[in-house]
Amino acid sequence: MNMPVKVQYFKNPKNRDLTAAELDAFARELDQIKQEVLNDLGEKDAKYIRRVYASIRYSSFLGRALLFAGWFPPAWLLGTGLLGYAKIMENMELGHNVMHGQYDWMNDPKFNGQTYEWDTVGTSDNWRQTHNYKHHTYTNVKGMDDDVGYGVFRLFPEQRWTKFTLIQPIYIVPFSLLFQWGVAIQNLELGKVVYKRKTMDEFKQEWKPVQKKIAKQLFKDYVFFPLIAGPSAIPVFTGNLVANGLRNIWTFSIIFCGHFTKDAEVFPKAVLQNESRGHWYMRQIRGSSNLTGSEAFHILTGHLSHQIEHHLFPDIPARRYREIAPKVEAVCKKYGLNYNNASFVKQFGEVVGRIFKYALPFKK
Amino acid sequence: MQALQKRTSLFNSLVQSVIAHHDADFWLQKVNPLWSINQSLARVVKKQVVAKDTVSLILECNRHVARGLAGQHHPVTVEIAGRHYERTYSLMQLDADHLCLTVKRVDQGLVSSWLVEKSQVGDILRLGQPYGDMQQSIQTPKLLLLAAGSGITPMLSLIESLSQTKQLNKTPVQLMYWVKTYQDAAYTDYLKEIAENFPNFSYQIFYTQEQDQRLNQNHVETLGALNEITVYACGPSGFASTAESLFAEAAVVQTEAFSLSQFSAEQTDIGFINVTLTKSNKTVAIPKGQSILSSLEQQGIKPNHGCRMGICNKCACTKAQGATKNLLNGAANQEPTQLLKICVNSAQSDLVIDL
Numbered sequence: 241m242n243m244p245v246k247v248q249y250f251k252n253p254k255n256r257d258l259t260a261a262e263l264d265a266f267a268r269e270l271d272q273i274k275q276e277v278l279n280d281l282g283e284k285d286a287k288y289i290r291r292v293y294a295s296i297r298y299s300s301f302l303g304r305a306l307l308f309a310g311w312f313p314p315a316w317l318l319g320t321g322l323l324g325y326a327k328i329m330e331n332m333e334l335g336h337n338v339m340h341g342q343y344d345w346m347n348d349p350k351f352n353g354q355t356y357e358w359d360t361v362g363t364s365d366n367w368r369q370t371h372n373y374k375h376h377t378y379t380n381v382k383g384m385d386d387d388v389g390y391g392v393f394r395l396f397p398e399q400r401w402t403k404f405t406l407i408q409p410i411y412i413v414p415f416s417l418l419f420q421w422g423v424a425i426q427n428l429e430l431g432k433v434v435y436k437r438k439t440m441d442e443f444k445q446e447w448k449p450v451q452k453k454i455a456k457q458l459f460k461d462y463v464f465f466p467l468i469a470g471p472s473a474i475p476v477f478t479g480n481l482v483a484n485g486l487r488n489i490w491t492f493s494i495i496f497c498g499h500f501t502k503d504a505e506v507f508p509k510a511v512l513q514n515e516s517r518g519h520w521y522m523r524q525i526r527g528s529s530n531l532t533g534s535e536a537f538h539i540l541t542g543h544l545s546h547q548i549e550h551h552l553f554p555d556i557p558a559r560r561y562r563e564i565a566p567k568v569e570a571v572c573k574k575y576g577l578n579y580n581n582a583s584f585v586k587q588f589g590e591v592v593g594r595i596f597k598y599a600l601p602f603k604k
Numbered sequence: 605m606q607a608l609q610k611r612t613s614l615f616n617s618l619v620q621s622v623i624a625h626h627d628a629d630f631w632l633q634k635v636n637p638l639w640s641i642n643q644s645l646a647r648v649v650k651k652q653v654v655a656k657d658t659v660s661l662i663l664e665c666n667r668h669v670a671r672g673l674a675g676q677h678h679p680v681t682v683e684i685a686g687r688h689y690e691r692t693y694s695l696m697q698l699d700a701d702h703l704c705l706t707v708k709r710v711d712q713g714l715v716s717s718w719l720v721e722k723s724q725v726g727d728i729l730r731l732g733q734p735y736g737d738m739q740q741s742i743q744t745p746k747l748l749l750l751a752a753g754s755g756i757t758p759m760l761s762l763i764e765s766l767s768q769t770k771q772l773n774k775t776p777v778q779l780m781y782w783v784k785t786y787q788d789a790a791y792t793d794y795l796k797e798i799a800e801n802f803p804n805f806s807y808q809i810f811y812t813q814e815q816d817q818r819l820n821q822n823h824v825e826t827l828g829a830l831n832e833i834t835v836y837a838c839g840p841s842g843f844a845s846t847a848e849s850l851f852a853e854a855a856v857v858q859t860e861a862f863s864l865s866q867f868s869a870e871q872t873d874i875g876f877i878n879v880t881l882t883k884s885n886k887t888v889a890i891p892k893g894q895s896i897l898s899s900l901e902q903q904g905i906k907p908n909h910g911c912r913m914g915i916c917n918k919c920a921c922t923k924a925q926g927a928t929k930n931l932l933n934g935a936a937n938q939e940p941t942q943l944l945k946i947c948v949n950s951a952q953s954d955l956v957i958d959l
Contacts, residue, residue, distance in 0.1 A: 275933055286686025297630050341917035344943040347688035350626045353917050354943065357624070373910030373918050456621035464622050520913070554915050 247382075247398050250604060252505050255526055256576030263518025269571050270521050274553050277560050285557045286346050292333050292539075293350070300326035303483070304465060310475025320479040324486035330359045331491060332542025337558045339364060340372060344555075360487075362424035363453045370427045376554050380499060380506045380527030387499065388506055390415075390422060391431055394598045395591075396506045401601040408599045419488040424450060490540075493588060494531075498547035501529040502590040503580045524551035525572060529580035530565075531587055538562055548579065637728050644668040644731045646703065651725055656787035657709040658754070659720050663729065665701055672697075672734025674765030675758045675836070677860075679732030679941070680705065684718050690732070690941040691715045694758035694838075697765070705729075706790065708754035737858055738762065742775050744834045744855045748827065750819065750847050752782040752839025758860065759838065760791055763798060763805070772802045779807040780823065782839070786811060819846050830854045838862075877951045881905070881959040882924065895931060896946040896955075907946060907959055914948035921946065926955030 258266065299322045306319030335358030337343070343351040357364045370386060378384035382398055389395050393412070394405045415422060428446055432438040461480040466473040505526045511519070531537075531545035538545045543558035549568055550561060572579040625641045632639035638647050646669060650662035672678060674697065681690045696704040709720040738758055747766075749759045759779060766772045783789045795807050810816035817823075827833065834856040837847035844861035851857045873893025879900070880887045890899035897909055897919055910918030914932055923944040928937050931948050944957070 271933070278933070278935075281686075283686040294630070297627060339917075341920055341943070341945075344917070344920065346686055347690075347939075347942060348683075352943065354920055368916075368918055369910075373916040376916055377911035377913070452617075456617065459618055460621045464618075517913070555917060 247508070248604075249398055249506070249508050252503055252526065252578060254503060254578035255505075255522075258518070258522065258575060260516065260518075262575065263516055263522060265518075266571065266575050267516070267518035267521055269574075270552055270568070273564050273567050273571070274556060277553075277556050277564060281345055281557065285343070285559065286348075288559055289334070289338075289343055289346075289351060289557070292329060296326050296330045296334060299323075299329075303479075304476075307465075307476045307479040308469050308472050310469075310472050310479055316475050316479055320482050320486075323479065323483035327359060327483055327487040328490050328540060329542075331487060332494070332544065333539055333558065334542075335359070335364075336542050336544075339368060340554045342555055342557045359457075360420045360423070361454050361457045362420060362426070363449050365449065366427035367423070370423075372554070376551065378512065379524055379551055380504065381509060381512060381523075382506050383509055384512070386426060386429075387495075390426065391429075393595065395500045395594045397598065397602055397604045398506050399598070401598075405601075406599050409596050412595055416489050416492040417485055419492040420484070424454065493584075494541045494544050496591045497531055497584065497587040498529060498544055499527055500591045500594055501580060501582075501587045502593065503578055504529055521552055522577065524548070525577050525579070527551070529582075529587055531584050532581060533584060535562075537584075545584075548581075638664065638666045640666060640668065642668060644670065646729050646731055648723060648725050648727045648729070649702075651723065654706065655708070655783075655790035656785070657720060658788075658790045659707055659723075661705045661707070661719065661723060662698065663695070663703045663705055665703060665731070669703075669731050670733055671703075672736075674761040675738030676734040676736040677758070678703075678734045681730040681732070681941075682715055682718060682723075682727075684714065684722075688730075689715050689939060694736075694761060695731075695734075696757070696761035706754070706757045706760070708788075708790075736860065738836050738838075738860065742771065742834050745775070745832045746834070747775055747777045748833050748835045748851075748854075749777065749779040750835065750837035750839070750843075751779065752819070752843040753784075753788070755838030755840075755843070755860070755862070756781055756790055757838075759836070760794070762836070763795075767798060767802060767805075772798075772804050774804075776804045777806075778827075779805075780810065780819075781807060782810045782812055782816075782819065782843070784811065784813045786814070819843060819850065821850065824850050834858075836860075873950070877926075878954045879951060880954070880956045882956060883959055890951060892952060893929075893950050896928070896944075896949055896951055896957075898947075899951075900946070900959075905959075909947055912947045914945055917945065919945055919947045922958040924956040924958060926957075927952040928955070 303319045303322030303326055306315045306322065310316040310319060335356060338351050338356045339353050339358070341353035344353050349355070375385050375387045380388055382388060382396075389399060392415070393408050394401055428443065428450065429438065433440070433443050461484065462477060465480060466477040469476040507523060507527070511523065525548055528547040528551045530548050531541065533545055543561045544550060546558070546561035546565055549565055550558065552568065569579045569581070629640045629643065632641070638645050644666065646663035646665045648661050649664045652660050654660045672695070675694065677692045678695045679690050680693050681688050693705055693707065696706070698704050705719075707716050707719045710716045736758070749762065751759045763777065763779070766775070766777060779795070781789070789809050792809070799805050799807060812818055824830070830851065830853045833854045835847065835851045835854045836858050837844055838860040839862075841861040844859040848857060848859050875892050876889045877892055878887055879890055879896070884905070886905070888900070888903045888905065890896065890903065897907060897912065900907055907919060907921070910916035920943045923942050925940045928944060928949045929935070929952050930937070931950055936952065937944075946957070
C-alpha cells in the first residue's frame with residue numbers, strides 16, 4: 241500500500257556539525273551547569289513552589305466566588321480571568337513541572353512527581369508516558385515523538401502530505417480551543433484502532449482511566465459548581481467554560497512555539513542508534529525554541545518560554561531556567577549551535593507560517 | 605455491603621474531583637496547622653533540655669496519629685531547608701493527645717541536630733505508622749532493660765506504661781543504663797521517682813568516661829538465672845550485638861540497634877547487595893555499581909521505566925531505606941524514604957524499594 245519513500249531530512253545551516261569528541265566536551269559543559277543548580281537547591285525553591293501553590297488556591301477560590309455573582313458583568317469577567325489564571329498556573333508552573341520530578345528532592349508528598357494529579361481532562365499517568373518519556377526522550381524524532389504534529393498536522397516538509405492536510409489552517413482553530421482534549425486522548429492512539437493495529441479490548445482497557453478523569457473534570461466544572469451556585473448557574477457554567485478555553489489557547493500557543501518555529505528541526509529515527517549524551521543534548525537544542533519576555537510572562541508559561549533549558553534539564557526546578565539561560569546560550573555559541581530565542585509574536589508567527597505553508601505539498 | 609462501598613467510593617471520587625486532599629488540607633491548615641484530611645501531624649507544644657545535647661519535645665497530635673505500643677518506634681518526618689527528612693524515634697505516650705519525643709544530638713546528625721538546636725514550639729512534624737517488637741506483656745518472672753545513650757527512650761516509655769498498668773507491682777524490672785558522662789544521663793529524676801514508688805524497680809547508671817565498664821560478662825553474672833529473664837536492649841549496633849551474645853541463654857532477648865556509622869559506609873563498587881521489593885514481595889541480589897533498573901531486568905523483573913537516561917522520571921519509585929549512588933554525577937544518598945530514579949542509580953548497600 242505505502243510505497244517506501246526515502247524521506248530527505250533538512251539540517252538547519254545555522255548549526256555546525258560537531259565531532260564525537262566535541263559532543264562529549266559539550267555534554268560535560270552542560271552537565272556542569274546542571275550540577276551547579278543541583279548543588280544549590282533548597283529553601284528558596286521550596287518556598288517558591290509553595291507560593292505558586294498558594295497563589296493558585298487563592299485565585300481559584302476568589303475566581304469561583306466572583307462567578308457566583310456572575311450576573312454582574314465585571315464580576316463575571318474578573319472571576320473568569322482569575323479562574324483561567326489559576327488553571328494556567330496549575331497546569332504549567334505547578335502540574336507540568338512537578339510531574340517532571342522537579343521537586344522530588346523536597347520529598348513532600350504534595351509535590352511528588354509520581355502521584356501528582358493535575359486539573360485537566362488528561363490523566364497524569366498518560367502524560368508521564370506521552371510527554372515525560374516519549375516527547376522528552378525522542379524530541380522531534382519523526383515517528384517517535386507524537387508531539388510532532390500530534391498525528392494531525394503537517395509542520396515539517398519531512399512529514400507526509402495528504403489532501404486532508406490542506407484544511408489544517410481551519411481545523412487548527414477548534415484544536416487549539418479544545419487542546420486539553422487532544423492531550424487527553426493522545427496516548428490512546430485512536431489512529432491505531434482505526435487501522436486495526438490495536439484491538440478494541442486494548443483500547444477499552446486504556447479508555448477506562450481516561451473516562452474516569454474526564455467524568456471528574458466535567459462534574460466539577462459543569463455540574464457541581466453551577467448547581468451550588470443556584471440562580472447563578474449559567475454565569476458559573478459559562479465562566480468555567482471560558483476559563484478552560486483560555487487555558488487551552490494559552491497552553492496550545494506556548495507549546496507550539498516550543499518546537500515548531502522556523503529554525504526547529506526534525507530528525508530521522510536513525511539518530512537514536514547508540515546516540516551519545518552530547519548528541520542527545522544537541523538534538524534538544526536544535527529541536528526547541530525559546531520566547532523572550534518579562535518575569536511574569538515566563539512564570540505564566542510555566543517557564544516553557546525556556547523550552548531549550550527545559551529540554552536539556554527537564555528535572556530541575558523550572559524557575560532556575562531563567563538563571564542558567566545565559567550560560568546555556570554561551571555554550572551554544574561556543575559550539576556553533578543556534579540558540580533559538582525570540583519574542584512570542586515572532587515565534588508564533590513562524591508557527592502559523594508553517595501551518596499554512598505545509599498545508600500545501602511543499603517538499604522543503 | 606459491596607454496593608454501599610461502591611457508593612461511598614463514587615462519592616469520595618466526586619468529592620476528590622471538587623477538592624483534592626492536599627487542597628482541603630491547605631484551607632484547613634489556615635485555621636489550625638494540625639488539621640488534615642488524612643495526614644498524621646503533631647505540633648511541638650513544649651521543648652525542654654533533659655540532659656547534655658538532649659531535648660524532650662512534647663507533641664500535640666491530631667486524630668490520625670497512630671499511638672503504637674510502649675517501646676515501639678515512630679517514623680518522624682521534619683522539614684529542614686525545604687526538604688523533608690524521615691527518622692525513627694521512640695515516642696512516649698503522655699496522655700490521649702500528647703506524645704513525648706526525646707532526642708539526643710548525634711555528631712553530623714542532620715535531623716537530631718535540628719531537633720535539638722533549631723526546633724521551636726509551634727513546629728509541625730509528620731508521623732508514620734509505629735512499629736517494633738518490644739512489648740509490655742512480660743511472660744518471665746523478671747525483666748531486664750539495657751540501654752546505651754539515646755537507647756533509653758523506648759525504655760522510658762516501657763517503664764511508664766508498666767507503672768501505669770500496675771505490672772510494676774508484680775514483675776521486678778531492672779534497668780542498666782550506659783552513658784558517657786554525668787551530664788549525658790537523661791531523666792535521672794524520673795528514674796529515681798519510679799524507684800522510690802515501686803520497690804520492684806531498680807536501676808544503675810554507668811558512666812563510661814568515668815571509669816565504669818561497658819556492658820560485659822561481669823554484669824551478666826550479677827543477675828542470677830538467665831532463663832527466667834526477658835532482656836530488652838537498645839543502643840548503638842555494637843552495644844546491641846554484645847547484648848545479644850551475652851544473653852544468648854536468656855528466656856527472651858529483644859534488641860534494637862541504631863547505627864551511628866552510616867556516613868562511613870564503604871564506597872566500593874564491588875560485590876553484591878540485596879534488594880527487597882516490597883510490592884512484589886521479593887528479595888534479589890544485584891551487583892553494586894550498576895544501574896538498579898538493568899540489574900533487576902537481568903533477574904527477570906520488569907520495573908516500569910522510560911528513557912533509561914535519568915530525564916523522564918517514569919521509573920522513579922520510593923526507596924524506603926539503603927544507600928544509593930547516582931551514576932551520572934556520583935551523588936550519594938543514604939536518606940530513608942526518598943524517590944529514586946532506578947535507571948541512573950546504583951545500589952551501595954542493601955535496599956528496600958517500593959516496587
